[in-house]
Amino acid sequence: MSVRKRKWTTMKGVEKEAWVADYVDNKGVRRRKAFAKKKDADAFAIKAGSEVQEGVHVADRDSVTVKKAGELWIATGEGEGLERSTIDQRRRHLKFHIEAFIGDTLVSKLSVPTVREFEDRLRREGRSQAMIKKVLVSLGGILADATERGLATRNPVRDMRQRRNGKEKRTERRLKGKLKVGVHIPTPAEVRAIISALDGHWRPLLITVIFTGMRSSELRGLRWQDVDLEGRSISITQRADEYGQIGRPKTEAGERTVPIPPMVVNTLREWRLVCPRRDTGQINTAGNPVRELHYVFPNGNGNIESHANIINRGLIPAQLKAGITVPTEKVDEDGNTIMAAKYTGLHSLRHFFASWCINRKEDGGLGLPVKSVQERLGHSSVQMTLDVYGHLFPRGDDADELAAAERALLS
Numbered sequence: 001m002s003v004r005k006r007k008w009t010t011m012k013g014v015e016k017e018a019w020v021a022d023y024v025d026n027k028g029v030r031r032r033k034a035f036a037k038k039k040d041a042d043a044f045a046i047k048a049g050s051e052v053q054e055g056v057h058v059a060d061r062d063s064v065t066v067k068k069a070g071e072l073w074i075a076t077g078e079g080e081g082l083e084r085s086t087i088d089q090r091r092r093h094l095k096f097h098i099e100a101f102i103g104d105t106l107v108s109k110l111s112v113p114t115v116r117e118f119e120d121r122l123r124r125e126g127r128s129q130a131m132i133k134k135v136l137v138s139l140g141g142i143l144a145d146a147t148e149r150g151l152a153t154r155n156p157v158r159d160m161r162q163r164r165n166g167k168e169k170r171t172e173r174r175l176k177g178k179l180k181v182g183v184h185i186p187t188p189a190e191v192r193a194i195i196s197a198l199d200g201h202w203r204p205l206l207i208t209v210i211f212t213g214m215r216s217s218e219l220r221g222l223r224w225q226d227v228d229l230e231g232r233s234i235s236i237t238q239r240a241d242e243y244g245q246i247g248r249p250k251t252e253a254g255e256r257t258v259p260i261p262p263m264v265v266n267t268l269r270e271w272r273l274v275c276p277r278r279d280t281g282q283i284n285t286a287g288n289p290v291r292e293l294h295y296v297f298p299n300g301n302g303n304i305e306s307h308a309n310i311i312n313r314g315l316i317p318a319q320l321k322a323g324i325t326v327p328t329e330k331v332d333e334d335g336n337t338i339m340a341a342k343y344t345g346l347h348s349l350r351h352f353f354a355s356w357c358i359n360r361k362e363d364g365g366l367g368l369p370v371k372s373v374q375e376r377l378g379h380s381s382v383q384m385t386l387d388v389y390g391h392l393f394p395r396g397d398d399a400d401e402l403a404a405a406e407r408a409l410l411s
């Protein structure tokens with residue numbers, strides 16, 4: 001490794017000079033890199049020498065652009081058999097948020113300052129904080145894949161996170177706040193009103209999610225063979241993604257068995273009699289198509305129901321009918337404020353189920369310990385359950401116990 005000054009004369013007779021860092025890389029190939037200033041050449045020489053010694057140096061000539069690295073990252077995901085929705089999200093992040101700003105930059109030239117500038121630019125271009133976070137996760141995945149392929153030496157996204165030392169998570173939690181009953185989580189009175197307003201084929205689906213906390217993808221992929229009405233339980237063994245493709249739950253903990261109360265048992269027993277059956281593609285002796293009872297909550301043809309239909313035709317109309325609404329800024333022809341459903345996502349009913357599991361028995365809940373709540377929700381860890389719902393667990397220092405302790409102390 002050496003740094004020297006080089007002078008030369010162009011074909012037009014113009015004299016030029018530069019500082020050249022001369023070294024041999026990991027492959028035994030001699031490399032040269034020119035700089036206008038000696039201090040820059042010296043800094044590069046020290047950095048490259050250390051990387052060569054560690055066996056992680058990648059010359060710019062052997063590197064690729066962020067766009068090309070992103071394409072390789074997507075190919076890696078396809079080879080690993082990731083879900084179609086995950087691959088499509090990777091493509092969207094690369095095309096609409098990464099390529100436009102740093103797509104032509106070599107991955108070997110990315111650093112913590114350049115990644116920070118990229119983050120700031122996304123913010124200036126109007127991306128939401130949630131989207132910026134997702135895009136940075138994707139960029140970190142691209143660089144991790146490039147590092148494994150020997151196309152980059154460092155992952156500056158990971159380095160930036162380490163330097164922030166959890167600051168992002170703390171800020172996110174502070175801005176997002178805790179889940180609140182009556183704001184994010186339906187109250188028991190609201191759930192009773194929703195149940196009373198349910199009818200038709202949405203009744204069994206919404207009652208099931210209220211008393212099991214199943215995710216939308218798990219409901220859509222649920223089969224009758226996984227429902228044990230005699231044993232009063234539902235086994236969750238698969239899920240349906242947004243494209244209707246069936247796969248296993250995303251985590252091992254997602255595969256679980258959830259007990260169901262009598263209301264769910266009776267509702268599903270009635271629903272089974274009229275549940276749409278799917279076409280098997282076979283013809284019976286009478287020349288009619290053979291249909292089978294397969295999915296528990298299918299569409300009219302017996303196939304997988306869409307998430308949008310569950311929300312727009314099931315959850316929202318049920319709330320409007322039950323009067324679980326909030327005012328909007330719109331008015332009708334008579335000048336009356338138009339009301340909208342209070343809870344717009346199916347996950348609100350999952351939140352209710354979690355709170356029902358946590359609440360004390362004297363308050364109408366199940367009073368389950370945190371480990372049982374984690375298992376019923378299918379969380380990958382107890383810590384995840386505590387992070388989301390920890391504040392809902394009853395404390396041992398409530399007002400009644402404090403009063404009793406005070407009397408004991410003063411007496």
